[in-house]
Amino acid sequence: MLTLALSSLRSRPSRYATSFAALLCGAVLLMSFGSLLDTAGNDGVDAASSSVLLTMGLVVGGWSLLLVTFALTSMQTLHVRQRTAELALLRMAGATRAQLTRLVLGETVVLALIALAAALVPSIAAGRWIVSRLSESSLIAPTTAATFGGFAIHLGVGVTAVATVTAAVVATRRATASTVIAAATDASTESARVSRPLAVVAAVMLFLGVDLAIVTATVMRGVEGFDPMATGGPAAIWFSIGLALLAPVLVPRVTARLVAPFAGVGVTGHLAAMHLRRRTGQMAAAAMPTILFTGIALATLVMLAIDDAARVARGVAKTADYRNAETTNLLVIGMILAFAALMIVNTVVATTLQRRRELDQLGQIGFTASQRRALVAVEAAVVTAAGVAIGTVGSLATIIPFAIAREAMVPAEGVLVWLGVFAVAEVVAVTSAVLACQRLLVRGAHVGLQLGWLPAASPSRDLLSRREG
Known part of the structure; x- marks a missing residue:
């Protein structure tokens, strides 16, 4: 072997x-x-x-x-x-x-x-x-x-x-x-279910996240320095991991609502809606890294925004050591987020490349290359949006308790942070899906041309000609 x-x-x-x-x-x-x-x-x-x-x-x-x-x-x-x-x-x-x-x-x-x-x-x-x-x-x-x-x-x-x-x-x-x-x-057509051992692990993760959130909102209330961050930051990580483990159950329910508007928008939208309702296992796998990325990024960035707002409200200036530590923490968290973003790319590419036969069959029944790329893009966008929505819930395990600990409101910049996280996740996922789909289309066109499967005026032959040109 x-x-x-x-x-x-x-x-x-x-x-x-x-x-x-x-x-x-x-x-x-x-x-x-x-x-x-x-x-x-x-x-x-x-x-x-x-x-x-x-x-x-x-x-x-x-x-x-x-x-x-x-x-x-x-x-x-x-x-x-x-x-x-x-x-x-x-x-x-x-x-x-x-x-x-x-x-x-x-x-x-x-x-x-x-x-x-x-x-x-x-x-x-x-x-x-x-x-x-x-x-x-x-x-x-x-x-x-x-x-x-x-x-x-x-x-x-x-x-x-x-x-x-x-x-x-x-x-x-x-x-x-x-x-x-x-x-x-x-x-x-994998069913939407979570095994019992996995459900137990998810429950433990969620409990740890809630526990740290309660500690942050009670014990750390009014405490200065980095101690509230030390308990508040990990709360979102634990909670987001727990939600990611429950993705086979959560993601189909969220995507069912998000994909509804696409069902009546042409053949591509209808097919995307049908695929998303059936491919629960693939959807969950694709959304898991997005849940982690959103939960960690949103919790960290909004937590820092709350901290800044609280300091401004109290007239407390940041010391040089505080700024240096904050900058270093951001760089370290940035490395972790970069890894999470890479996992989004890896997962989306892996799930898209697995669909080679399906995309070839769609081409044989008349779907153009643009329609197939649009199909993959819509599915990636909806699944990513579902992951962002669930990850946003995970980030609240840090945002709400930390705001209570700092005795401050969540600043308006939090909305801009959320939009930025959502945009980054969507761009990374959709771009990765479309590029992987394009690779499959070009490879399929080469094979079809060599075996004589493609007629002279087929969309795949046109795509291949433009690629080689």
Whole structure:
């Protein structure tokens, strides 16, 4: 099975591109913050600098660990689920479930090893950049030298291996439990449900988010400094993860309302509405990173806006140290949000590329390339809007309690922040979907031209001619 796994990786590298990107960026994020723990342990680092490095490495690195684990597990589960029909066919041909598990594990391990090797140099550079920013912000001594060692490597390797291998085993066992016909049906019309273990995990995440929200609104009320942020910020992360885990149930209900106006707008709108009502599993997978991106971005940015408004109302000026710490925190959160945005791209591209056969069939019955691109764009826009709506609910676990803690109203800038987050999520998702669709159309046109499937005046032939021109 290892030989077959290596052959699969060599013959179809594009299939694993999104998984590789997720593994690479996740490892970079983990190891870059893990390097702060290595730096804190250096002999020449003073006690104050070591405390800052340890705090940031453990707190921010801990949140990065949670998000990366969630993202890698979701991506691996999506990748295996898209191969349900293929794995079921191998099962019908005589392969045992253990053999198929070893096949997927072999692919996963090889891909993870390549990603970890490729992540070493970027991780070292990112770790040095974070240390330099902390030094420039006067949070640590300027003589502190960045170190990349055991903590960083063990964190990157350990989380990547555990998350991907566990997800591969669980997803493969589920995928190989179906017949070929059942697998094909499940791939296109998966029911909106959440397994009991997943529901329990989601409930725990939601509880932790509510608990931190209550602490922020009560214990931290009137407390100055960063302490209310330390409890209020993570509340949205926990709550958003809980909502993302419930996406198979929540997303179809939200998209059913959002897609209704498109149902009567031409054939493309009607087909998009029909697809969104049936593809609950794909919709949930595509919306999960958007929920996280929206929840974290909106909570962080609005929280800072509330803090600024409260300080202006009280006539309290920000000290230089406060501004430096705030800037550094924004840069760190920006790295996490960049990872979340990349996961949106990866998920949208993976779900779109999986629809090659469907898009080819639409072309054969008369859909033009523009109509197929519009179909994919509408579906991506609606699913992203659903993710933003759910993520907005998740962000309230931080926004409302922090406003109470600061005894201030949410400023009007919060609306502009929401519009900005919504616009970024929509642009990233729709652009990724359309570009992935365009790639499929061009590839299909090449194949059809070579095999003589395309007539002289077909839209696909015209598209291919313009592309080559």
